[in-house]
Amino acid sequence: MSTSRGALECRGVSVKYGSVQVLDRLDLTVDEGEIVAVLGPSGSGKTSLLAAIAGFVPLESGEIWINGALAGSVDSAQPPESRSVSMVFQNYALWPHLSALENVAYPLRRAGVEKADARREASRLLDRLSIGELAVRFPSELSGGQQQRVGLARALARAPSVYLFDEPTAHLDAVLRTLLQEELLDRTRESRAAALYASHDPDEALAVADRVALLRDGRIIQIGQPRQVYESPIDEWAARLTGEADLFAVEVASRDGADLTIRLGDVEMAVDGGGTPDARSVAAVVRPEWASLGGPLVGDVHRVRYLGARTLILLDTAYGRVWVAGANDQTPRVGDRVEWSLDRVWLIAR
Amino acid sequence: MIPKRSRWVLGGIVSAALVALVCVPLFELARGAVVDRTVDFGEIVGSGELTEPVRNTILSALAVTALATAIATAAALFIERGSLGLRSWLRAGVILPLLIPPFVSALSWASAYGPGGLLDDVVGVSVPGLFGPLGVVAVITVNVVPLAYLVVASAIATRGDIDLELAARVAGAKQVTVLRTVTLPAILPAVVGAAALTFVVAINAFGIPAVLGTPAGFPTVTTRIYQDLALSADSRAFARVLVLAVLLVLVTLVTVGATSRHTNDRRRPLHRVETPSALPRTAGRRQRVVAAAVAAYVVASSLLPLLALVLMALTRAVGLSPTPGNWTMANFSEAFAAGSWRSLGNSVLLAAEAATIVLLLAAALIVVASRRATSQLGTLVTLTFAVPGSALAVAVFLAYGSWLRGSLTLILVAYLAKFWALGHRPLAGAVTAIPPDLVRAARVSGAPPVTVIRTVLAPMLKPALLAGWLLVFLFGLHELTMSILLYGPRSSTLAVVALNLQQLGDPTVTAALAVALTLLVLFAAAPLALVWRSWNKMGTR
Numbered sequence: 001m002s003t004s005r006g007a008l009e010c011r012g013v014s015v016k017y018g019s020v021q022v023l024d025r026l027d028l029t030v031d032e033g034e035i036v037a038v039l040g041p042s043g044s045g046k047t048s049l050l051a052a053i054a055g056f057v058p059l060e061s062g063e064i065w066i067n068g069a070l071a072g073s074v075d076s077a078q079p080p081e082s083r084s085v086s087m088v089f090q091n092y093a094l095w096p097h098l099s100a101l102e103n104v105a106y107p108l109r110r111a112g113v114e115k116a117d118a119r120r121e122a123s124r125l126l127d128r129l130s131i132g133e134l135a136v137r138f139p140s141e142l143s144g145g146q147q148q149r150v151g152l153a154r155a156l157a158r159a160p161s162v163y164l165f166d167e168p169t170a171h172l173d174a175v176l177r178t179l180l181q182e183e184l185l186d187r188t189r190e191s192r193a194a195a196l197y198a199s200h201d202p203d204e205a206l207a208v209a210d211r212v213a214l215l216r217d218g219r220i221i222q223i224g225q226p227r228q229v230y231e232s233p234i235d236e237w238a239a240r241l242t243g244e245a246d247l248f249a250v251e252v253a254s255r256d257g258a259d260l261t262i263r264l265g266d267v268e269m270a271v272d273g274g275g276t277p278d279a280r281s282v283a284a285v286v287r288p289e290w291a292s293l294g295g296p297l298v299g300d301v302h303r304v305r306y307l308g309a310r311t312l313i314l315l316d317t318a319y320g321r322v323w324v325a326g327a328n329d330q331t332p333r334v335g336d337r338v339e340w341s342l343d344r345v346w347l348i349a350r
Numbered sequence: 351m352i353p354k355r356s357r358w359v360l361g362g363i364v365s366a367a368l369v370a371l372v373c374v375p376l377f378e379l380a381r382g383a384v385v386d387r388t389v390d391f392g393e394i395v396g397s398g399e400l401t402e403p404v405r406n407t408i409l410s411a412l413a414v415t416a417l418a419t420a421i422a423t424a425a426a427l428f429i430e431r432g433s434l435g436l437r438s439w440l441r442a443g444v445i446l447p448l449l450i451p452p453f454v455s456a457l458s459w460a461s462a463y464g465p466g467g468l469l470d471d472v473v474g475v476s477v478p479g480l481f482g483p484l485g486v487v488a489v490i491t492v493n494v495v496p497l498a499y500l501v502v503a504s505a506i507a508t509r510g511d512i513d514l515e516l517a518a519r520v521a522g523a524k525q526v527t528v529l530r531t532v533t534l535p536a537i538l539p540a541v542v543g544a545a546a547l548t549f550v551v552a553i554n555a556f557g558i559p560a561v562l563g564t565p566a567g568f569p570t571v572t573t574r575i576y577q578d579l580a581l582s583a584d585s586r587a588f589a590r591v592l593v594l595a596v597l598l599v600l601v602t603l604v605t606v607g608a609t610s611r612h613t614n615d616r617r618r619p620l621h622r623v624e625t626p627s628a629l630p631r632t633a634g635r636r637q638r639v640v641a642a643a644v645a646a647y648v649v650a651s652s653l654l655p656l657l658a659l660v661l662m663a664l665t666r667a668v669g670l671s672p673t674p675g676n677w678t679m680a681n682f683s684e685a686f687a688a689g690s691w692r693s694l695g696n697s698v699l700l701a702a703e704a705a706t707i708v709l710l711l712a713a714a715l716i717v718v719a720s721r722r723a724t725s726q727l728g729t730l731v732t733l734t735f736a737v738p739g740s741a742l743a744v745a746v747f748l749a750y751g752s753w754l755r756g757s758l759t760l761i762l763v764a765y766l767a768k769f770w771a772l773g774h775r776p777l778a779g780a781v782t783a784i785p786p787d788l789v790r791a792a793r794v795s796g797a798p799p800v801t802v803i804r805t806v807l808a809p810m811l812k813p814a815l816l817a818g819w820l821l822v823f824l825f826g827l828h829e830l831t832m833s834i835l836l837y838g839p840r841s842s843t844l845a846v847v848a849l850n851l852q853q854l855g856d857p858t859v860t861a862a863l864a865v866a867l868t869l870l871v872l873f874a875a876a877p878l879a880l881v882w883r884s885w886n887k888m889g890t891r
Contacts, residue, residue, distance in 0.1 A: 051790075054793075054794050056790055081793050081794070081795075081796045081797055081798050081801075086794060089787045089791060093785065095810070096810065097809045098809075106795050106797075106805070110797050154795065158794070158795060164794075
């Protein structure tokens, strides 16, 4: 048995609920100070992965190492309270009979800190999250965003080696979500601990993480830096999970390093990009910003989506529908026939 | 999450208790009735001497079921959907009879509406047929409406999402149509459950038919069991008791079994309604009419009879008008002259012991068993609650009578078997209502299992523990059906003494004792009201 690398390491972790395989020989390493997002649709095993790491569910196979020590295996499992982990829950999970301050002081008390000291430290944490004035309130008297700040403060109070975030912003509105994400990232980075952030929202996962792991049916099918998983998805499922993506069946006309010429229908064009397959007949993944107006192809405007920073235009084309990035100042109208082109593609097997 | 060894120990205790309190008595009852054929049962059943009590019981229980379910459902729909200001008062009024021992209700009705009662005295009218089937049905109905009301009201709270009704309105349904197509179907399982509960409790009723039925020659199964067991020593009478007890158990189990399918259905709401409704409700004219009707019902069914009972207790002799000039405290001193203090002590002691042990057993069961096992064992425990007190007392007597006869312990065993469900339900409900994440959050915060129980579960369950304890305590205080079958010279309870006094025909002293018992119950119930209020608050925050 070799020693573990990183603050958190999952080796071949499998978990079964009855006859349902929720985690399937999953490998994952998270370094100290690193934030890894686990992105997957509901039912993909995100929460189960966090539960396995925290020690809430027994392993069917594999090992979990936290901070260089074996925390859980098939034969021996440290109970959750002995693992150096903190968890922030989707539903906040604040104890309703304790005030905000007492909720935050709880992990400190369990760690043997004197009551007065624990309260002082809890109060300091609440201050740092700018909710010091809510200390005496009970969870039922706090809004969702405030509750989750208390939940974050409670997680910080434990000062663990690994933070587990289980869709912590799922029940918050867009503005609060961004604010809380920022807070959470800043505090996690300060602590130099490892963090695992479960989410089903690609924008959130790509924004918060150093690396993103795509989870499907209890297995990580791709892991990499946000830019990697966004620009180089390994298959159609991964492409669609990580953001807006359209796929075209194309022929590779020629390929010389990064110089790529593809044929879409009977139009041949040079594009940027790359992709794994060596075959001639492949699928091209197209992100909205990889296509633009003007060029050799034609399409009819089906919908125009103004998004502030940019405008997306959905075109009906001979090859299927495609989202194209448009300039904000010269937006076509629905029904217009426009010209467009592919600037860049990512090729995957068809 | 509990260390394995203590788990085994607790599990052993819980299983032993279940076997001793439920399985052994019911087995002994079945054996006594079916296997030990000292008397020819077929002959007893065929002789027709049981036909009258059985018919009376079934018919009156059916009448009570129809009346009480209708009253409770209508009241719940109006009150729970009514204006917020009046709601808690109306609710309290409808639920009030739950706190009054049933035979005290019967006594109070007799003193209010019977011949020579308050109404007779003041306006010269007494209700004909109060002694007899009509009175029995009316008073049992008043007594079971609170239970049915609670069942339906909680269904309205969890299933009667007001948005569903608004959705029906904007889909083009009239208010009456909404009631028929949305509201009633949503709460139908609860209404069926309430009807089953009502039926079972009505069959169970003993105090009311003993006071209002027996004098009029209207025997029921329970009063016949009492007469055969307590007042007669021949073996044929005992055989009749066994037949009736088995019959009661069978009817109850069939009723519960037949309706449980309707009460556990798949068409449950998609989410628990947490906020009652964001829409303001106004106290309109219709609301005032309904409130007045409910108030009139409460006055006529509970308050006026209780007032009459208190006046009767204060009056020097029957037949005198209850004016201050005729008032005296002599009835109370007489009531407590002959050993009643000891009976009072017995009542309080039994109720407190039963409450404490039941809560310990319930807690142990929940800690030991998995969620699924808890609900299955919970069903068993609930079934025992449904087993009629008369039958259960006979069963306990058969099982343990030979060595515990006449002792408080024998009564305690019956109380434990009967009231386990009362302690189990609130506790199990409260435990299921705690999201598992709260426990997980404590574990990842560094709390080992025992600390989780101490710092998270116990504080959160405190209201449920207190409520369960008080509920058992209250039912223990006003229990009569089983106590009167099991008591001995030194183990009579206050309720038993009161009923015996009533049978001896001393109405004013009986009234005094009944008032004392009711005051005791109300006094004990006061904390329950506080718990309930804090619960309501928790729900709204």
